[in-house]
Amino acid sequence: MSNHYDVIVIGTGAGGGTLAYHLAPSGKRILLLERGDYVPREKGNWDPKIVNVDGHYNTKEGWLDKDGKDLHPHTNYNVGGNTKFYGAALFRLRQEDFGELKHHGGISPGWPIRYDDLEPYYTQAENLYHVHGNRGEDPTEPFASSPYPWPAVSHEPRIQQLSDDFARSGLKPFHVPVGVMLDEKDPQKSKCIRCNTCDGFPCLVYAKADAQVLCVDEAVKHPNVTLITNSLVKKIETDGSGRVAKGVVVERHGRTENFTGDVVVVSCGAINSAALLLRSANDKHPRGLGNSSDVVGRHYMGHTNSVMMAISKCPNPTIFQKTLGVNDFYFGSKDWQYPMGHISFVGKLDAVTLRAGAPAIAPNFTLELMAKHSLDFWLTSEDLPDPNNRVTVDRNGKIVLTYTPNNLEAHERLQAKLKDAMKHTHCAMHGHECHQGLFGRNLYVGQRIPLAGVAHQNGTIRFGHDPKTSVLDANCKAHDLDNLYVVDGSFFPSSAAVNPALTIIANALRVGDHLLDRMGVSAAEPVMASATNERTGHGGRS
Numbered sequence: 449m450s451n452h453y454d455v456i457v458i459g460t461g462a463g464g465g466t467l468a469y470h471l472a473p474s475g476k477r478i479l480l481l482e483r484g485d486y487v488p489r490e491k492g493n494w495d496p497k498i499v500n501v502d503g504h505y506n507t508k509e510g511w512l513d514k515d516g517k518d519l520h521p522h523t524n525y526n527v528g529g530n531t532k533f534y535g536a537a538l539f540r541l542r543q544e545d546f547g548e549l550k551h552h553g554g555i556s557p558g559w560p561i562r563y564d565d566l567e568p569y570y571t572q573a574e575n576l577y578h579v580h581g582n583r584g585e586d587p588t589e590p591f592a593s594s595p596y597p598w599p600a601v602s603h604e605p606r607i608q609q610l611s612d613d614f615a616r617s618g619l620k621p622f623h624v625p626v627g628v629m630l631d632e633k634d635p636q637k638s639k640c641i642r643c644n645t646c647d648g649f650p651c652l653v654y655a656k657a658d659a660q661v662l663c664v665d666e667a668v669k670h671p672n673v674t675l676i677t678n679s680l681v682k683k684i685e686t687d688g689s690g691r692v693a694k695g696v697v698v699e700r701h702g703r704t705e706n707f708t709g710d711v712v713v714v715s716c717g718a719i720n721s722a723a724l725l726l727r728s729a730n731d732k733h734p735r736g737l738g739n740s741s742d743v744v745g746r747h748y749m750g751h752t753n754s755v756m757m758a759i760s761k762c763p764n765p766t767i768f769q770k771t772l773g774v775n776d777f778y779f780g781s782k783d784w785q786y787p788m789g790h791i792s793f794v795g796k797l798d799a800v801t802l803r804a805g806a807p808a809i810a811p812n813f814t815l816e817l818m819a820k821h822s823l824d825f826w827l828t829s830e831d832l833p834d835p836n837n838r839v840t841v842d843r844n845g846k847i848v849l850t851y852t853p854n855n856l857e858a859h860e861r862l863q864a865k866l867k868d869a870m871k872h873t874h875c876a877m878h879g880h881e882c883h884q885g886l887f888g889r890n891l892y893v894g895q896r897i898p899l900a901g902v903a904h905q906n907g908t909i910r911f912g913h914d915p916k917t918s919v920l921d922a923n924c925k926a927h928d929l930d931n932l933y934v935v936d937g938s939f940f941p942s943s944a945a946v947n948p949a950l951t952i953i954a955n956a957l958r959v960g961d962h963l964l965d966r967m968g969v970s971a972a973e974p975v976m977a978s979a980t981n982e983r984t985g986h987g988g989r990s
C-alpha cells in the first residue's frame with residue numbers, strides 16, 4: 449500500500465472534516481489524519497458531571513501560560529474536533545466584519561475577501577449543517593441568497609416571554625440559527641429530541657450537525673478516502689528548496705510513520721495548527737514553516753465572552769435554551785458609537801455544573817434554586833488582533849499561550865445593556881420585581897483557562913494579500929510554499945463577535961473549490977474504479 453496521497457488533511461473538525469467531505473467525490477486519494485479517536489457513544493455523553501465537572505472527554509494535554517504556569521485547556525481531540533461538543537449556533541459574520549471597523553480598543557482589520565465572496569459558501573454550509581433559522585429577524589443579518597434550509601427552532605414559553613418583553617422595550621430579538629436535526633413538525637421521526645444536554649455535550653443520538661456525523665462519516669464512504677485516527681502529526685517536511693511541503697511525520701501508538709502528499713492541508717484548530725508550523729522549522733524555514741513574516745502564532749484571538757445568569761422569582765423550566773439572540777448593540781448604540789457585541793444563550797445550566805463554576809450566589813437562593821430560576825445568557829465581544837497575544841512552543845515542543853485581553857470596555861458596556869434590558873421585563877405574578885439581578889458565572893474551573901478562551905480560538909495564521917503581514921494568501925495557501933494550505937479557524941484576520949464555526953465551514957468549502965480547480969477535477973466527478981480501497985475494517989477508519 450502506497451503512503452503517497454493527492455491530499456493530506458490534518459485534523460477532522462469544522463475545517464478539515466468539511467474539506468474532506470467536499471473533496472471526497474473527486475476520486476483523488478485523500479488521507480485524513482486525526483490525533484484523537486471517535487467519541488465513544490455512551491450514557492456519559494449526556495451526564496453533566498462526567499462532561500462538565502470531570503472534563504472526561506477533554507484532552508489531558510498540558511500547555512503553559514506566559515509565566516510558565518500549567519494550563520489545562522478545555523478543548524477536545526477527537527474525530528469531528530470541537531464540533532462534537534459545540535452549541536451549533538451557526539452564524540454568518542456580518543457584511544461589515546469583512547471591512548475595517550473602528551472599535552473603542554482599536555482597529556478590527558479588514559479581510560482580503562469580501563462578504564460576497566463567501567456568501568455562496570455560507571449558503572452551502574447552512575444546507576450541509578442543517579441550520580434552522582428565520583431570515584429577516586436579526587437587524588444586523590447580511591444579505592443571503594436563499595432562505596435557511598429549516599425553520600427556526602421555536603422558543604419554549606419562558607424564552608418566548610423574554611423575547612416579547614425585549615421586543616416591547618424596543619429591541620429586535622431573533623431566533624438563533626442552530627444546526628440540529630430537529631423536525632418540530634414530525635417529532636416522532638425527528639432525529640433530535642430537543643434535550644437539555646446539547647451545548648458542551650456530544651450528541652448521543654447523532655442529531656447534532658457536527659463534522660463527524662455529517663462530513664467525516666460521509667467522506668470515508670468513498671473508497672479513495674482514508675481516515676487514520678490516533679495519529680498525531682508531529683512535523684511537516686519540505687523538499688530541499690523549502691518551497692514544497694513533501695509530507696508529514698506521524699506518531700501513532702508510539703510508532704513513527706511517514707506519509708507524503710501533493711497537497712498538505714493543516715486544520716488542527718488555531719492553536720495546534722500554529723504549534724505544528726512552529727515545530728516544523730527547518731533550515732529553509734528557521735522561524736517555523738511558512739513563517740518568513742514572523743506572523744505564525746501571533747494575533748491569537750478567542751473573543752471576550754461571559755456567562756451572565758439572570759435570576760427571576762419565577763422558574764425557568766426551559767429545556768433547549770439556545771434559541772434567542774439580540775444583536776441590537778453589535779455595531780454600537782445611540783449613546784456609544786463603538787461595537788459592543790452579541791447576546792444569546794448557553795445551554796440551560798444545572799446545579800451540578802454550577803457547583804464547579806461557582807457563581808456569585810443571589811441572596812436567598814441556593815445553587816439548585818438559581819439553576820431552576822436562571823436565564824443563562826452568553827455575551828460575546830470582539831477581541832482585537834494583538835501581535836503579542838500569541839502561540840509559541842517551548843524547547844520541549846509544549847504549547848505556550850500568551851494572552852492579554854483587550855477592547856474590554858465594549859464587553860462591559862454590553863453587560864450593562866443586558867442589565868438595563870432585563871429591568872424592563874416583568875411577569876404577571878411579580879411584575880418588574882420578578883427579576884432579581886444578573887450574576888456572572890465564573891468560567892474558571894480548577895486550573896483551566898476560561899472555556900471560551902480557547903473554544904473560539906482563531907487568528908494565529910492569518911490570511912492577507914501582503915506576505916510581510918500575513919502567512920496565507922486569499923486562497924489560504926501559505927505565501928512561502930506552493931502546496932501548503934490552512935483551513936481551520938487560524939485564517940481569521942479579525943474575530944468579529946459571532947460564533948466562528950459557520951465561517952470556518954464556509955471557508956473550507958471555498959478553499960475546497962480552489963483545490964478541486966488546482967487538481968483539475970470537479971466534485972461531481974464519479975469515484976474512479978481504480979482508486980485503491982484502503983479501508984481498514986470499519987468504513988474507512990483505522
Ligand SMILES: Cc1cc2nc3c(=O)[nH]c(=O)nc-3n(C[C@H](O)[C@H](O)[C@H](O)COP(=O)(O)OP(=O)(O)OC[C@H]3O[C@@H](n4cnc5c(N)ncnc54)[C@H](O)[C@@H]3O)c2cc1C
Nearest residue numbers: 459461463483525529530535536537681716936937947949
Ligand atoms: C463547548 C464548545 C461550544 C462551542 N459552541 C459553538 C457554537 O455554538 N457555535 C460556533 O460557531 N462555535 C462553537 N464552538 C467553537 C467551534 O467548535 C470551533 O470554532 C470549531 O470547531 C473550530 O474548528 P477548527 O476546524 O478550527 O478546529 P477543531 O474543530 O478543533 O478541529 C481540529 C482537529 O484537529 C485535530 N488535531 C489537532 N492537532 C493535531 C495534530 N497535530 N495531528 C492530528 N490532528 C490534530 C484535533 O484533534 C481536532 O479534531 C464551541 C466550542 C466548544 C468547545
Ligand code: SF4
Nearest residue numbers: 640641643646651656
Ligand atoms: S438537543 Fe438534539 S442535537 Fe442536541 S444533544 Fe439533544 S438530541 Fe442531540
